[in-house]
Amino acid sequence: xxxxxxxxxxxxxxxxxxxxxxxxxxxxxxxxxxxxxxxxxxxxxxxxxxxxxxxxxxxxxxxxxxxxxxxxxxxxxxxxxxxxxxxxxxxxxxxxxxxxxxxxxxxxxxxxxxxxxxxxxxxxxxxxxxxxxxxxxxxxxxxxxxxxxxxxxxxxxxxxxxxxxxxxxxxxxxxxxxxxxxxxxxxxxxxxxxxxxxxxxxxxxxxxxxxxxxxxxxxxxxxxxxxxxxxxxxxxxxxxxxxxxxxxxxxxxxxxxxxxxxxxxxxxxxxxxxxxxxxxxxxxxxxxxxxxxxxxxxxxxxxxxxxxxxxxxxxxxxxxxxxxxxxxxxxxxxxxxxxxxxxxxxxxxxxxxxxxxxxxxxxxxxxxxxxxxxxxxxxxxxxxxxxxxxxxxxxxxxxxxxxxxxxxxxxxxxxxxxxxxxxxxxxxxxxxxxxxxxxxxxxxxxxxxxxxxxxxxxxxxxxxxxxxxxxxxxxxxxxxxxxxxxxxxxxxxxxxxxxxxxxxxxxxxxxxxx
Amino acid sequence: xxxxxxxxxxxxxxxxxxxxxxxxxxxxxxxxxxxxxxxxxxxxxxxxxxxxxxxxxxxxxxxxxxxxxxxxxxxxxxxxxxxxxxxxxxxxxxxxxxxxxxxxxxxxx
Numbered sequence: 001x002x003x004x005x006x007x008x009x010x011x012x013x014x015x016x017x018x019x020x021x022x023x024x025x026x027x028x029x030x031x032x033x034x035x036x037x038x039x040x041x042x043x044x045x046x047x048x049x050x051x052x053x054x055x056x057x058x059x060x061x062x063x064x065x066x067x068x069x070x071x072x073x074x075x076x077x078x079x080x081x082x083x084x085x086x087x088x089x090x091x092x093x094x095x096x097x098x099x100x101x102x103x104x105x106x107x108x109x110x111x112x113x114x115x116x117x118x119x120x121x122x123x124x125x126x127x128x129x130x131x132x133x134x135x136x137x138x139x140x141x142x143x144x145x146x147x148x149x150x151x152x153x154x155x156x157x158x159x160x161x162x163x164x165x166x167x168x169x170x171x172x173x174x175x176x177x178x179x180x181x182x183x184x185x186x187x188x189x190x191x192x193x194x195x196x197x198x199x200x201x202x203x204x205x206x207x208x209x210x211x212x213x214x215x216x217x218x219x220x221x222x223x224x225x226x227x228x229x230x231x232x233x234x235x236x237x238x239x240x241x242x243x244x245x246x247x248x249x250x251x252x253x254x255x256x257x258x259x260x261x262x263x264x265x266x267x268x269x270x271x272x273x274x275x276x277x278x279x280x281x282x283x284x285x286x287x288x289x290x291x292x293x294x295x296x297x298x299x300x301x302x303x304x305x306x307x308x309x310x311x312x313x314x315x316x317x318x319x320x321x322x323x324x325x326x327x328x329x330x331x332x333x334x335x336x337x338x339x340x341x342x343x344x345x346x347x348x349x350x351x352x353x354x355x356x357x358x359x360x361x362x363x364x365x366x367x368x369x370x371x372x373x374x375x376x377x378x379x380x381x382x383x384x385x386x387x388x389x390x391x392x393x394x395x396x397x398x399x400x401x402x403x404x405x406x407x408x409x410x411x412x413x414x415x416x417x418x419x420x421x422x423x424x425x426x427x428x429x430x431x432x433x434x435x436x437x438x439x440x441x442x443x444x445x446x447x448x449x450x451x452x453x454x455x456x457x458x459x460x461x462x463x464x465x466x467x468x469x470x471x472x473x474x475x476x477x478x479x480x481x482x483x484x485x486x487x488x489x490x491x492x493x494x495x496x497x498x499x500x501x502x503x504x505x506x507x508x509x510x511x512x513x514x
Numbered sequence: 515x516x517x518x519x520x521x522x523x524x525x526x527x528x529x530x531x532x533x534x535x536x537x538x539x540x541x542x543x544x545x546x547x548x549x550x551x552x553x554x555x556x557x558x559x560x561x562x563x564x565x566x567x568x569x570x571x572x573x574x575x576x577x578x579x580x581x582x583x584x585x586x587x588x589x590x591x592x593x594x595x596x597x598x599x600x601x602x603x604x605x606x607x608x609x610x611x612x613x614x615x616x617x618x619x620x621x622x623x
Contacts, residue, residue, distance in 0.1 A: 402599075
């Protein structure tokens with residue numbers, strides 16, 4: 001079996017402007033450098049309200065509030081052409097955009113070690129709000145108001161002022177804190193633990209929506225592969241894991257096990273391949289590929305947004321989940337026989353990377369560029385990246401694919417622009433690292449396949465390995481999603497068939513004896 | 515230009531002076547211009563090791579015909595030709611030239 005079924009998918013955002021403006025990597029670094037007070041003073045004036053975030057088209061596209069095709073037709077810039085109220089809902093077809101106070105409550109619910117303290121009345125208030133969320137279980141709501149996680153403001157102040165904790169803010173006020181996990185271990189500082197707990201909480205939200213979208217009983221989930229960019233561990237094993245099991249536990253998936261897969265922005269594509277191979281081989285009955293989001297990535301490019309007088313839009317922790325099951329001929333499939341693989345020897349030139357991830361697997365499968373209806377390489381929202389000098393990443397990627405198609409004589413050069421328009425994808429994902437890399441389009445691609453609008457899409461992930469200072473190699477992986485084909489009925493005989501055959505035979509014998 | 519790269523350019527510039535040529539591969543003209551300014555007049559953002567340091571290095575974009583003429587055509591075809599179709603070589607070359615003309619010493623042309 002070289003195909004697996006994509007049964008369901010979920011995409012969620014957690015609005016986190018106050019957490020991000022204090023603890024996002026760029027503001028946090030600026031605060032500690034002590035050299036950028038002007039930027040830090042200005043940043044709060046550039047934040048986007050929750051209501052604005054709900055009306056911002058890329059966010060609604062991510063959570064499935066509007067379809068990808070509708071998004072493609074919208075007037076730009078999206079930031080100046082907000083969606084009407086009827087399309088700016090909290091819940092979309094794929095997931096939700098959760099407000100920051102509830103996210104803090106969810107983070108607290110995901111804490112097992114009394115690391116999160118919320119002010120008592122705040123915790124009680126957000127637990128009531130979370131109870132209204134259709135995917136949040138009663139057990140999770142109760143965890144928000146555990147006595148050990150609720151404290152008086154005076155105790156919270158002592159914790160962050162005197163014991164290396166970090167305050168949590170909502171509405172401009174301190175509403176809680178993250179405590180330090182160890183007096184000296186740099187892997188267990190309050191900042192690192194906040195990042196990991198937020199990753200876990202957002203992953204939980206994505207998994208809960210996945211279970212809802214698929215109709216699957218949490219007890220039936222067999223395995224979870226988590227593929228964010230966070231590293232959980234202590235000084236002895238800095239990124240030992242295991243986010244997958246931690247997420248499955250809170251989501252009530254007690255029969256599941258799990259492990260983490262990492263690979264920078266290529267992590268999710270590698271995790272999908274890993275999961276699909278395990279399902280296809282029969283090693284696992286089903287697998288949820290899950291990734292929570294990143295607090296350090298919040299406001300990553302905000303220096304430039306502030307400098308240019310723009311809204312700082314990098315205010316959402318993004319998460320996703322995909323459920324892979326055996327192919328039964330009824331749902332879009334992920335192919336395992338056509339995988340893009342960037343080898344160690346391929347080199348890091350864009351041409352080599354693009355060829356390894358698109359041309360080479362397609363050629364192996366007897367396909368050409370035009371056979372892929374949509375390429376989803378990297379889906380960063382260009383309204384975030386362009387002001388920071390990083391350009392329009394999805395457009396640059398599809399241009400590279402089109403240029404390679406010209407070089408490989410798959411299309412004529414004058415047809416490049418048409419190819420880009422017809423086969424490309426427009427970015428709508430937050431700059432959360434692993435999230436923009438192709439995987440946000442799995443959902444829309446499956447929807448379009450189910451509606452008969454496309455037959456095939458390619459999901460591509462590329463990773464910047466140099467950031468870890470281990471190697472200068474590039475990285476990437478890709479796979480194809482296709483419309484299902486009828487699956488031949490299995491020739492295996494079931495227990496019931498055997499029973500019926502024996503009864504039939506016994507009946508015949510009895511008839512002869514009579 | 516990130517702080518590590520600024521430090522590397524600074525170290526090389528201080529060691530070899532303006533015999534050291536900087537070749538940029540930036541995909542964006544605005545970015546290319548800032549990088550070119552950084553390695554000639556100094557870091558305009560005043561954030562890195564080249565803040566207030568004028569190395570005056572000769573700087574070129576890799577698409578500049580002067581650099582292209584130095585390259586092995588086969589290697590160019592294999593590694594760079596695709597990006598020539600994707601990016602705007604003239605704009606990138608011009609953005610870097612603007613800074614080079616103002617601040618570089620010992621330019622090749």
